[in-house]
Amino acid sequence: MTLLATVVLLGVLIFVHELGHFLAAKAVGIRVERFSIGLGPRLVGFQRGETDYVISWIPLGGYVKMGGMDDEVMERVEGGAPAGPRAPSDHDFDAKPIWARVLVISAGVIFNFIFAFLLYTVIAGFWGSQEIDSRRIGEVEATALPAGTEALTGLPSGAELVRIGDEPIGSWTDIPDALLAESGPTVFVTESPAATVEVDLPTNPEERLRIVAALPLWLPAAAGDVQAGSPAAQAGLENGDRVVAVEGVPVESWWDLVREVRDRAGEPTELEIDRGQGRTVLRTVTPEPFEETDPRTGETVTIGRIGVGSPGWSIPIRYERVGPAGAIRQGAVETVEVTGLLVGFLRDLVTGNVPASSVGSIGAIAEMSGQAARQGIVTFLDFMALFSINLAVLNLLPIPILDGGHLLFLLVEAVRGRALSVEQRARLSQVGLVIVMGLMLFALSNDIRRFFGL
Known part of the structure; x- marks a missing residue:
């Protein structure tokens, strides 16, 4: 495939x-x-x-x-x-x-x-306007935020983002539109748990859209694709495994899992895994040491990695039917938005805000192509459009x-x-x-x- x-x-x-x-x-x-x-x-x-x-x-x-x-x-x-x-x-x-x-x-x-x-x-x-049927946010990536918006790191992971300024958020795809509509002092409001954070949004629309990349969708502590030959594969982890604890420490989100694994490089680590229908298994995995540059300090640090991708399969998607005019508008909007995000990524790569280790070649392209194809024709066509840009x-x-x-x-x-x-x-x-x-x-x-x- x-x-x-x-x-x-x-x-x-x-x-x-x-x-x-x-x-x-x-x-x-x-x-x-x-x-x-x-x-x-x-x-x-x-x-x-x-x-x-x-x-x-x-x-x-x-x-x-x-x-x-x-x-x-x-x-x-x-x-x-x-x-x-x-x-x-x-x-x-x-x-x-x-x-x-x-x-x-x-x-x-x-x-x-x-x-x-x-x-x-x-x-x-043909399928409708694609909407991510969630507004639950993960951990905000501080290093990807534009200057002056660092306070957004105060948004609680797992909360529902319900409003940006005067713009209500009904689904994830409302976030870019809300950021383009607002500028200057703007309040971000969440529920479950409730929180409000005020930041001064940049006047440059492209800078405001950088917040999208820094504001990840919440993902569960679960395995996406398990890389062949990786510590996770050797330990018997399978695609779709939900990790409920690492060395007895409960984990709920993908970021909880990453944090626990990062801190255990080279250490045999017990994972408690829920495979559904009441089946719970224990697997011992030894995270491989991996050196990377800390984008905040510029120092080289050693972290642990087990070789699993994030669980993209868990993202809830819905399709809203649109007419021909709506489809054309959606096509234009997505083309412009994706172009802006890619240009912003290149700029951040040049300025050092994004580590050079994040750049991939044919291997990364093949991995992402395979993942997209396994998720269905719509996801693959969507990835093809992104890669064309x-x-x-x-x-x-x-x-x-x-x-x-x-x-x-x-x-x-x-x-x-x-x-x-x-x-x-x-x-x-x-x-x-x-x-x-x-x-x-x-x-x-x-x-x-x-x-x-x-």
């Missing part, structure tokens, strides 16, 4: 992205020599007209090779030797005006955004070889009145390739560390 879900996810999204480049290039009269899903040497394919349509060996990207577009760099991406000199043509990429080249380079990202919007719209239209945002980074890097080259050309030379672009693109490969290897190392608990 995981392998199939990953192949479908990456294959569809890479195809959509490259289709954008391909159609835009054809529209402005640029010759397209190759349309490839994957990188490196050709695996299979066929020739139709001027274009070679192929699937390549490395399934971590794709490309559209256009006439005259930095041939030396493209040959390296294709996995072959650099081609010799070629005669320029009116159908070359560089022969077109800047506006046409900007359109072609931007089209892949635009298609990813459009595809995400369509997926969100289809989900809302993620792909678009990452491609806009101003790194040579990515779309953002090509747009940067065109901006330099517009300002200078002349383009960078082919040699300059080739050298910068090779540097960009090294940067991208380095980032991919770093993210892959995080996957490996997570898998082996290093």
Whole structure:
């Protein structure tokens, strides 16, 4: 299931992205020599007209090779030797005006955004507007809060969030709308237990939406996916196990469980597990020591991990029927909100508010794809939409070889009145390739560390 879900996810999204480049290039009269899903040497394919349509060996990207577009760099991406000199043509990429080249380079990202919007719209239209049927909050993550809102850590874990300012909260999906509607001094009100916390919300809507990431949905002390080979798997834990006590200490929420496990690195730890229908079992697990950076102090600390994911299956979901106009609106709103959250995550990653260890590569993508697929078609399509936006945002980074890097080259050309030379672009693109490969290897190392608990 995981392998199939990953192949479908990456294959569809890479195809959509490259289709954008391909159609835009054809529209402005640029010759397209190759349309490839994957990188490196050709695996299979066929020739139709001027274009070679192929699937390549490395399934971590794709490309559209256009006439005259930095041939030396493209040959390296294709996995072959650099081609010799070629005669320029009116159908070359560089022969077109800047506006046409900007359109072609931007089209892949635009298609990813459009595809995400369509997926969100289809989900809302066929199944209804997805609502998380809960307003119960978990432990507020202090390090993810925007400046000036630290008092929100006083909201009690497990409480029902019923109001933000003048906006009532009926379900979890009301929270972003309420944060966008309010600014300045705002009171957060909870019930069961009752509490009120007043903070000065930022005037910047994007900053206010950061509170969503810091305000987690309450989850029970239960096992989501149990990683193969992990301490939890070796101890006999199963997906869906509800942990009621750790070494005799009662635990109710996911954060209770995490806290008890973190403090017992390398220590045999007894878990009391409720498997329903009156069945209670005891399992002894030894949390593996794992070093991470404390985001509050910057110090390296050793924590314990047992290799279970959070219980996403426990999140209550309901669907409210909407008409065509409502589905389109829902698609647009979710696309904008997810884009804002992903941009905020990247900013926090750069500024150090989010640890670099949270970045994942193909391993994390595969794990999340498999989890989404197991939860059903709607969850998988929702994850595909999110990842489509993620792909678009990452491609806009101003790194040579990515779309953002090509747009940067065109901006330099517009300002200078002349383009960078082919040699300059080739050298910068090779540097960009090294940067991208380095980032991919770093993210892959995080996957490996997570898998082996290093």
